[in-house]
Amino acid sequence: MSADAVVVGSGPNGLVAAVLLARAGRKVLLLEAADRFGGGLRSGELTLPGRVHDLGATVMAMALASPAFRELELKGVEFAHPPVAAAHPLDDRPAVLVHRDPRRTAEGLGRDAGAWLATVGATAKGGFPLVELLLKPLGPWRVPPATFLRAARFGAAGLLPATTFARRAFRTVEARALIAGMAAHSMLDLRAPITAGYGLLLASLAHLVGWPLVRGGSQVLADALVAEFRSLGGEAVTGHRVRRLAELDAPTVVLDVTPRQFLELADLPPAYRRRLERFRYGPGVFKVDWALDGPVPWRDPSVAGAGTVHLGGTLEEIVLSEAETAAGRRSPRPYVLLVQPYAADPTRGGHTLWAYCHVPNGSRADMTEAIETQIERYAPGFRDRVLARHTMGPAELEAGNPNLVGGDIGGGLASLTQFVRRPVWSPAPWRTPLPGVFLCSASTPPGASVHGVGGWQAARLALSGAAPSGSTS
Structure with a gap:
C-alpha cells in the first residue's frame, strides 16, 4: 500500500491519529511492533484461563470526557x-x-x-468545555468565554x-x-x-x-478503533518494528513513541536532540x-x-x-x-x-x-x-511496551516544568524539526491517560500542511 501517512505505534494516541487521518481521506498505514494493537489498552489472560486482565489502563474517565473520543463516536464499545x-x-x-x-x-x-x-x-460544573480547555491548553478551543474564567x-x-x-x-x-x-x-x-x-x-x-x-476489557476499545480505521480503508499491521525513519516512504509520519525511541529512530538537528535528551522520565x-x-x-x-x-x-x-x-x-x-x-x-x-x-x-x-x-x-x-x-x-x-521507560506509565515526569515543556517548549510540541514528522505519545501534551488528545493534535497539524493523494491543492 502506497501511503500518504504512516502511524507508528498503536496506543490510544496513535490509534486516534490514524483514524482521524483516514477520515480526512488519507491513505494511512498503521504499524505496531507488538503482536496486538492497543499499547496501554491491551487485555489478556495473565493468571488463569478465561480470566481477562487489562495489561495497562482499565478506568476510562478521560476517554468519556475527552474531546477527541467524543468526536470519534465509536461503535461497539460499552x-x-x-x-x-x-x-x-x-x-x-x-x-x-x-x-x-x-x-x-x-x-x-x-x-x-x-x-x-x-x-x-x-x-465538575465546568463540564466538557473546561475539560477541553485543560486537555488542550495550547488550543484550538471551541469553548464559551466563561470557561476561561473557570479555568483561571x-x-x-x-x-x-x-x-x-x-x-x-x-x-x-x-x-x-x-x-x-x-x-x-x-x-x-x-x-x-x-x-x-x-x-x-x-x-x-x-x-x-x-x-x-470498558465491558469485556480495555482491548475492546483498541479493537474498536482498529475496526473503525480499517473500515475507512486504512491498513493496520502488527509485528512490524520500525527501527529507522528512513524505512518509511510517506510524506507524513506520526510517531506514538517517547523521546528515547525518537532519538534512536532519526537523525535530528543537534539543538533539538539536546532538548529531547533532557526529557525526564518519572x-x-x-x-x-x-x-x-x-x-x-x-x-x-x-x-x-x-x-x-x-x-x-x-x-x-x-x-x-x-x-x-x-x-x-x-x-x-x-x-x-x-x-x-x-x-x-x-x-x-x-x-x-x-x-x-x-x-x-x-x-x-x-x-x-x-x-x-x-x-x-x-x-x-x-x-x-x-x-x-x-x-x-x-x-x-x-x-x-517500550514507551514505558523504566516502568513509567505516564510517558515522562508530570512535573510543572514538563507540563509546559513536553517534550520541548513549543507552541506546537507535536511538530518536530523533520518535515512531515509528528509526535503524539503521552510524552506530548496533555500527557498521560486514555484521552487520545495527543493523537488528535498531531493529526490536526499533519492535515493542516498536507493534501490527499491526487489533490492539486
Whole structure:
C-alpha cells in the first residue's frame, strides 16, 4: 500500500491519529511492533484461563470526557460503571466514597461537605468545555468565554502542591486523605506544584462522567478503533518494528513513541536532540494481577462496590510514601492504586483484580509483599482468596511496551516544568524539526491517560500542511 501517512505505534494516541487521518481521506498505514494493537489498552489472560486482565489502563474517565473520543463516536464499545466510582478506606473510621453525585459524596465528608462542593464540585460544573480547555491548553478551543474564567479559578488552586491545597481547603482527615489519593495518580511528590490540579481534575471527572471500565476489557476499545480505521480503508499491521525513519516512504509520519525511541529512530538537528535528551522520565510502577475465588473481603463492606480503591491511609502517610519514591527510594508502606473490575463488569471470567504501587524508575524490587500487606490492612483474609497472581515490575512493563521507560506509565515526569515543556517548549510540541514528522505519545501534551488528545493534535497539524493523494491543492 502506497501511503500518504504512516502511524507508528498503536496506543490510544496513535490509534486516534490514524483514524482521524483516514477520515480526512488519507491513505494511512498503521504499524505496531507488538503482536496486538492497543499499547496501554491491551487485555489478556495473565493468571488463569478465561480470566481477562487489562495489561495497562482499565478506568476510562478521560476517554468519556475527552474531546477527541467524543468526536470519534465509536461503535461497539460499552462503558460499565461501578456502583461507587472510587473508595478510600481508613483504619479507624468508615471508608470515604466518591459517587457520581457530588452532593452524595459531600455528605460523607461531614463538615467538609461545603468545601468539597466549592472545589471539586465547582470543577465538575465546568463540564466538557473546561475539560477541553485543560486537555488542550495550547488550543484550538471551541469553548464559551466563561470557561476561561473557570479555568483561571481552577488554575489558582491547581498550581498548588496537593499538601497545601488539602490543608487549606479541608479540615477533616477524610477529605484530606481523599484528595491525596487522587493527587497521587500524578506519581509526583505531593509537596510539588500542580499536584493539587491532578487531584482536582480526577475527582471532578468522577462527578462529570464517572470512572467506568470498558465491558469485556480495555482491548475492546483498541479493537474498536482498529475496526473503525480499517473500515475507512486504512491498513493496520502488527509485528512490524520500525527501527529507522528512513524505512518509511510517506510524506507524513506520526510517531506514538517517547523521546528515547525518537532519538534512536532519526537523525535530528543537534539543538533539538539536546532538548529531547533532557526529557525526564518519572517513577515506575510495580503491578500485580490476581485471580480470586471471590470478592475482596473488605473490612468496610461499602468498598466492595468501588471500581477504584486508593490504599495508603491518611494524607500524611501518602505524602511520605510518594516523597520516598520521588527521592529514588523504595517505600516500605506504599500508596497502592487498586482496581476491582468485577464491581462493574461481570464478563471478565470471574473475580479479577489488579493493583500497583509507585517505585523508583527502573527499580528491580519485588513489591508483591508490600502491596498485599496494604490490601490485608483493609481487607483481612485477602490472601486466602488468591488463586493465582501475576507480577510485572518496571523491566517487564518496558519489555512489553517500550514507551514505558523504566516502568513509567505516564510517558515522562508530570512535573510543572514538563507540563509546559513536553517534550520541548513549543507552541506546537507535536511538530518536530523533520518535515512531515509528528509526535503524539503521552510524552506530548496533555500527557498521560486514555484521552487520545495527543493523537488528535498531531493529526490536526499533519492535515493542516498536507493534501490527499491526487489533490492539486
